[in-house]
Amino acid sequence: MAGTLYVVATPIGNLEDLTYRAVRVLSEVDLVACEDTRHSQKLLNHYGIRTKTVSYHEHNERDRAGELLTSIKSGLDVAIVSDAGTPGISDPGFRVVRKALEAGLRVVPIPGPTALVPALVASGLSSDEFFFAGFLPARSGARRARLADLAAIPSTLVFYEAPHRIIASLEDAREILGEREAVVARELTKMHEEVLRGRLSELAEKFSQAAQEPRGEMVVVIDRNVIASSDEDSKSGYSVASIVAGFEAEGLDGRSALKKSARQLGISRDEAYRRLTAERSREKP
Ligand code: SAM
Secondary structure, eight states: OOOEEEEEOBOSSOGGGSOHHHHHHHHHSSEEEESSHHHHHHHHHHTTOOOEEEEOOTTTHHHHHHHHHHHHHTTOOEEEEOSSBOTTSSSTTHHHHHHHHHTTOEEEEEOOOOSHHHHHHHHOSOOSSEEEEEEOOSSHHHHHHHHHHHTTOOSEEEEEEOGGGHHHHHHHHHHHHOSOEEEEEESTTSTTOEEEEEEHHHHHHHHHHSSSOOOSOEEEEEOOOTTTTSOHHHHHTSOHHHHHHHHHHTTOOHHHHHHHHHHHHTSOHHHHHHHHHHHHHHHOO
16 A cells, blocks of 8 residues: 655744654654755754655755655655755645645645744734745846736735845835835744834845844745725725825836836726826816
């Protein structure tokens, strides 16, 4: 009989966050496939788990997924873990899960830590609807394009970010999404855990002016597009002219101000132009 693939979440910093069930599964399976065997061995040692480990990371994912499936088909139970949090969430794991399902094998998730959820719930920003966008692109042009794609989403936005890019990303977000409330959750579950709150520009400034370079692991949570998330009646009550005027007052030319207003309202540029013209003609005596 074929074995089972377990997808096991592990701590994002604090070793106490491994669940009882994860300890049992990691102890009972035949093999633990780790993103980094040396890293995960410390966790396994901490819990006295002696299961054999094998590496499974983004560079050998393709070959190793096939080998793991062969083992499971032959009757072995295999667990996959990543360095931190839940495999498959901005970490390897998706490919082996997909292949296991295609092969008709049983996949069992063992839920537990992941960085985005504690960041979201500690942020104080609306958690009833959120959009997790993983890591933003490293290069500014691609990052801004990605942010533009996300601008009209009427949900709280959640990103992972590297410390050396946090200032540039917050500045790009401020420019593309407009000024919004945001949170940077740093070093969650660890000794120096910190949840910084403020508007995007204030957070960027806080990091720029700090004596030290930004450090640690970070999740960025950004308030939803308040205009796009209003109901249709109140949305149609927003004056495009006043939004455009606000952006012009910040120094944008008319064309860019219109483009940005359209993005903020979640409507096309043509629609924004049509409404702007109608509003202006109504204003004329
Ligand atoms: N699989 C992980 C999960 O389930 O959250 C994510 C892995 S991803 C490669 C690593 C990123 O997750 C970090 O760059 C950071 O953005 C975020 N992260 C991981 N641990 C964190 C922590 N303790 N505090 C804040 N962010 C964390």
